[in-house]
Amino acid sequence: MKKLCIGVPRDYFVEGMQKDVEKVTREAIGHIKKMGAKMIDISLPHTEYAVPTYYLVATAEASSNLARYDGVKYGYRAKALTLQEMYRKTRGEGFGREVKRRIMLGTFVLSSGYYDAYYKKASQVRTLVKKDFEEAFRKCDLIVTPTSPTTAFKLGEKLNDPLQMYLSDIFTISTNLAALPGLVLPCGFDQKGLPVGLQILGPHFKEENIFHLAYAYEQSTEWHKRKPKL
Amino acid sequence: MNYEPVIGLEVHAQLKTQSKIFCGCSTKFDAKENELTCPVCTGMPGCLPVLNKRAVEFAIKMALATQCRINEKSLFARKHYFYPDLPKGYQISHYDKHLAQKGHIEISIGGQIKKIRLHRIHMEEDAGKNIHGTFSSYVNLNRAGIPLIEIVSEPDVRSSQEAGAYLREIRSILRYLEVCDGNMEEGSFRCDVNVSVRPVGQKEFGIRCEVKNINSFRFVEKAIEYEMGRQIEVLESGAKVIQETRLWDSDQNKTFSMRSKEEAHDYRYFPEPDLHPLIVEPHWVEEIKRTLPELSSEKKTRFIKMYQLSEYDASLLTQEKSLAQYFESVVEICKEPKLATNWILSELLREFGPEQVESSPITPQHLGELLVLIMKGTISGKIAKHVFEKMLQTGQAPQAIVQKEGLVQVSDSTQIEALVEEVLKEQKVFVDKYHAGQAKLFGFFVGEVMKKSHGKANPAMVNEFLKKKLKGA
Numbered sequence: 001m002k003k004l005c006i007g008v009p010r011d012y013f014v015e016g017m018q019k020d021v022e023k024v025t026r027e028a029i030g031h032i033k034k035m036g037a038k039m040i041d042i043s044l045p046h047t048e049y050a051v052p053t054y055y056l057v058a059t060a061e062a063s064s065n066l067a068r069y070d071g072v073k074y075g076y077r078a079k080a081l082t083l084q085e086m087y088r089k090t091r092g093e094g095f096g097r098e099v100k101r102r103i104m105l106g107t108f109v110l111s112s113g114y115y116d117a118y119y120k121k122a123s124q125v126r127t128l129v130k131k132d133f134e135e136a137f138r139k140c141d142l143i144v145t146p147t148s149p150t151t152a153f154k155l156g157e158k159l160n161d162p163l164q165m166y167l168s169d170i171f172t173i174s175t176n177l178a179a180l181p182g183l184v185l186p187c188g189f190d191q192k193g194l195p196v197g198l199q200i201l202g203p204h205f206k207e208e209n210i211f212h213l214a215y216a217y218e219q220s221t222e223w224h225k226r227k228p229k230l
Numbered sequence: 231m232n233y234e235p236v237i238g239l240e241v242h243a244q245l246k247t248q249s250k251i252f253c254g255c256s257t258k259f260d261a262k263e264n265e266l267t268c269p270v271c272t273g274m275p276g277c278l279p280v281l282n283k284r285a286v287e288f289a290i291k292m293a294l295a296t297q298c299r300i301n302e303k304s305l306f307a308r309k310h311y312f313y314p315d316l317p318k319g320y321q322i323s324h325y326d327k328h329l330a331q332k333g334h335i336e337i338s339i340g341g342q343i344k345k346i347r348l349h350r351i352h353m354e355e356d357a358g359k360n361i362h363g364t365f366s367s368y369v370n371l372n373r374a375g376i377p378l379i380e381i382v383s384e385p386d387v388r389s390s391q392e393a394g395a396y397l398r399e400i401r402s403i404l405r406y407l408e409v410c411d412g413n414m415e416e417g418s419f420r421c422d423v424n425v426s427v428r429p430v431g432q433k434e435f436g437i438r439c440e441v442k443n444i445n446s447f448r449f450v451e452k453a454i455e456y457e458m459g460r461q462i463e464v465l466e467s468g469a470k471v472i473q474e475t476r477l478w479d480s481d482q483n484k485t486f487s488m489r490s491k492e493e494a495h496d497y498r499y500f501p502e503p504d505l506h507p508l509i510v511e512p513h514w515v516e517e518i519k520r521t522l523p524e525l526s527s528e529k530k531t532r533f534i535k536m537y538q539l540s541e542y543d544a545s546l547l548t549q550e551k552s553l554a555q556y557f558e559s560v561v562e563i564c565k566e567p568k569l570a571t572n573w574i575l576s577e578l579l580r581e582f583g584p585e586q587v588e589s590s591p592i593t594p595q596h597l598g599e600l601l602v603l604i605m606k607g608t609i610s611g612k613i614a615k616h617v618f619e620k621m622l623q624t625g626q627a628p629q630a631i632v633q634k635e636g637l638v639q640v641s642d643s644t645q646i647e648a649l650v651e652e653v654l655k656e657q658k659v660f661v662d663k664y665h666a667g668q669a670k671l672f673g674f675f676v677g678e679v680m681k682k683s684h685g686k687a688n689p690a691m692v693n694e695f696l697k698k699k700l701k702g703a
Contacts, residue, residue, distance in 0.1 A: 060500060061503055064308055064310060064319070064320055064498075064500070067310060067312070067318065067319020067320060068273045068274075068275065068317065068318050068319050069275075070312060070314075070319060072314045072317070072369065073272060073273075073317060073369070073371075074272075074273070074274060074275065083314065083367075087312055107498065110310075110498035110499075110500050111496055111498060112496045112498070115498075115499075115500070119500055123501075
């Protein structure tokens with residue numbers, strides 16, 4: 001524990017973050033410091049681009065990955081008279097609203113004439129996000145961050161405001177874009193009694209250190225034993 | 231106005247690997263429907279592709295044999311379209327960073343060598359096959375995931391004959407390398423043709439059409455000629471050629487429109503996230519280079535030099551690697567290249583196609599021995615043809631047949647002299663005519679002596695004795 005140097009990205013405490021979530025997270029970071037780790041301030045400057053980048057790259061891949069659910073040889077098949085109709089109905093009936101939204105968005109960003117502006121651009125930004133982390137991990141062994149700017153919202157609450165909904169992912173998707181290992185564990189509750197998570201990120205193939213820190217934190221706190229009131 | 235065609239060709243060649251390009255399924259041709267499939271090649275959710283190294287090796291062999299530059303790093307992409315025979319909804323294929331490019335091959339047209347440049351060679355997976363019944367259609371995914379290379383030429387081809395020669399050469403190289411069996415009927419060698427026409431002397435290319443679905447060399451040539459005619463007619467009528475994809479119909483000997491440029495698919499290519507970039511290290515390429523066999527063009531040049539063959543004979547003998555090997559084995563035994571060439575080209579190839587020679591009942595050893603029997607004078611050429619027939623039927627060694635049937639050539643001068651005298655006595659009338667000036671009759675006497683000897687008399691000696699006796703008589 002004493003040998004670990006842990007970075008806290010200042011870009012992750014954003015405007016509009018739920019106040020008590022920020023407070024709980026900062027307390028957790030303070031606790032880790034007390035446990036003996038060396039804490040340093042770091043920056044991941046491309047954080048603000050992570051959400052738009054992710055929703056271009058991930059929807060593109062999803063639109064492609066979900067093409068196999070065409071009713072021909074796997075899963076649900078709708079009854080129809082022609083092949084075209086079978087494809088349309090199978091996919092129309094089988095996929096939910098958010099999935100359809102992502103398939104359409106992903107298909108669009110890969111389309112001829114739009115690829116360069118969207119998918120290609122997003123891939124380039126993705127490289128910048130990855131470089132942010134490479135830079136940061138030159139200075140520290142692990143990074144701890146909040147998991148989400150807010151605690152959980154109600155089921156279906158933000159379906160009509162996808163941009164707001166996607167922003168909930170802002171702290172967790174950079175990891176996916178950079179293909180890094182990450183872990184989230186309980187670190188407290190907000191005023192409504194909803195759980196707050198602490199995220200630990202590490203460099204490629206350094207899961208061991210992530211588990212060490214998470215285990216040590218869990219051993220010295222009680223958060224993981226408490227359950228929110230339902 | 232005079233027009234010339236501008237032609238580019240795309241060849242899809244199935245690689246002869248044991249297993250498919252991204253999974254361990256077998257690639258054999260005649261299996262039961264959907265027998266050779268697994269979760270990977272049927273596109274089941276959660277499966278990941280793993281690239282077949284042997285397939286890459288085969289593709290590199292072809293790239294090296296066609297003088298291509300091989301890229302150290304290439305990328306696989308996903309090409310999307312919905313079709314029942316494409317289980318994942320996309321085909322994995324090299325896209326903008328190809329395996330190899332900028333190669334060339336040489337073709338021979340009327341004794342002239344012409345260089346046809348290759349734009350690129352890339353790898354991709356084959357799709358399955360749809361089988362259409364009267365009331366329903368079926369999908370067979372045995373072919374899905376078989377490795378393919380696509381060989382794309384530059385628009386350097388200027389006639390249907392050149393296109394045919396180009397395809398034959400590509401096929402020959404693939405077969406020499408043993409990376410593709412080049413069977414157009416079974417679909418292991420398929421080709422699409424891009425054709426446009428332009429007035430002779432014009433620099434710019436005309437608007438092109440792509441013709442698909444052509445499954446024989448003859449049809450490629452016919453399809454090109456049909457397209458040239460059609461496009462020239464369109465231009466002459468003052469209209470413009472529409473850029474489109476057309477299909478060849480071999481029953482009607484016509485092409486017809488399949489889809490226009492506007493209806494072209496948007497394949498939505500993007501880099502395949504399930505595969506790493508393909509890194510081909512130069513030392514591996516060097517290693518593969520060392521395993522390259524002598525190709526037909528090199529063999530042909532060597533045959534001409536080493537065996538003093540004509541260019542025509544040499545090109546016939548080298549059209550198939552197994553045929554060339556057969557020839558060299560025969561020569562090794564009989565040491566008579568010209569004789570071996572004649573027998574292989576006129577006798578053996580009358581019975582077998584160049585690709586079947588290998589499995590003919592007459593082994594190169596036996597044919598070589600037969601030629602030795604001729605050269606030693608043990609049997610005559612005529613008898614040898616009879617022995618050859620027997621060898622075809624029985625697969626026996628020539629000596630065994632000669633002995634069993636008592637076909638050894640008669641070279642005993644007393645015997646031959648007796649036969650000649652007998653014939654001249656019997657054909658007294660013709661002998662007189664011969665002396666009266668009908669020199670042509672000499673051949674007739676030879677024939678009669680041969681007949682009497684059941685073909686076994688040594689023809690040279692028969693000639694000699696006949697001349698002597700006729701002069702003396």
